[in-house]
Amino acid sequence: MTVSSLSMFASRGICRCIGNKRWWRSLAANSTLAFGVGSGIIQLLFALWPNIETSRIAILLALMVSSLACGVLRAVPRTKVSRSFGRPDITVVVKVGDLFDEQSHLVIGFNDVFDTDWTGDVVISRGSVQGQFLDRVYAGDIDQLDSDLSVSLAGFPVQSRETRSSKRAGKLIRYPVGSVAVLSSGEKSYFCSAYGKMENDLTVSSNMDDLWLSLGGLWRAVGRHGRREAIAMPIIGSEMARIDHADREMLVRMILLSFVVNSRERLISKKLTIVIHPDDAHRVDMLEMGAFLRVL
Structure with missing residues (x-):
């Protein structure tokens, strides 16, 4: 993340926290804990050195300020x-960052015609994850990407074929939603998952059923x-x-739930990381995500 992205995330996160009850509870709990620990330490010091000549009021004020500061630091929005x-x-x-900086296999979302x-x-x-994938992994070589996708999809059933008169641009062969083309580059694999349908008007449609299936x-x-x-x-x-009626937080929860449920049937991967683009960081409440993970 760049410095500007971090500062924007922090400012938006702080504004969001003001209206978040969970943040206020976290602030109160952490501040109270810090105050209790600090009070115990101060009482111990006075018991060991009773002749310390320091204003008790000044110590109390310093303890209150430091406890509040500690509470704020522990409750600030996380990345x-x-x-x-x-x-x-x-x-x-769940983290804020750049997907393509991750040193792991990557999932790239595609439509049903790839x-x-x-x-x-x-x-x-070009600004989408697909566009970045083409740019940063394939250096803009569309022909090579198309060739690799065709090889990987060779074993998948063709669901239907469009005509050029009905779909004015793009590919015409449709594969079932849930199809996954697996591409490799060295030790890294890219899982190109078809989670939505490219309509003939060149808009992508999907829903919660399609997402769960994919x-x-x-x-x-x-x-x-x-x-x-x-x-x-x-x-x-x-x-x-x-997807209608599903914000980013709901989508993250759905992905996490699906991964954990399926992992309990068969081990899929030792680690799943969901990467949130910095521009979308303010749309996902990390406090809520943390709470969701604890009960998952």
């Missing part, structure tokens, strides 16, 4: 929350090809295929 499970032996992380053309941002946006297919693919190694993914369903 990362995590939880480790014993059964199964997995770790889940479109890749970013010309004029008509079919695929997550099931994703975990099966990761289990087969990921060697149980760490995997990272964005909040799929939150960009061009924004």
Whole structure:
């Protein structure tokens, strides 16, 4: 994250905290704990050295201020929350950052025709995760990406074929939602998951059923090809295929729930990291995410 992104996240996070009851409870609990610890230390010091010539009022004020400061520091918005499970032996992380900086296998969201053309941002946006994938992993080589996708999808059933008259741009062969093309570069794998449908008007549509179905297919693919190694993914369903009635927090919770539920049936990966883009950090309450992880 850049300094500007961090400062923006912090300012937005602080504003959000003011209206967050959980933040106020956390502030009160941490401040009270710090005050209790500080009081105990001060009482011990006075018991050991009763002749200390210091204003009791000044000490009390200093203790109150320092306790409040400690409470604020512990309750400020975080950029990362995590939880480790014993059964199964997995770790889940939700963090703000750059997906492509993660040293792990990556999940890239695609539509059901696995479109890749970013010309004029008509079919695929250069700023999307797909666009960044093409740029940062394939150096903009669309032909190579299309070739790799075709090889990986060769064993998948074709659901239907569009005509150029009905779909004016992009690819025409549709695969079932939940299909996953697995691409590799060195020791790193990229799981290209079809979680939505590219409509003929070039808008992507998806829903909670499609997302849950695609997550099931994703975990099966990761289990087969990921060697149980760490995997990272964005909040799929939150960009061009924004799912009705589901904000980013709900989507994160759904991804986490699906991963944990499926991991209890069969170990998928030792670690899942959901990476939130810095521009979306203010849309996900990390205090709520931390609370959700604790009861998951």
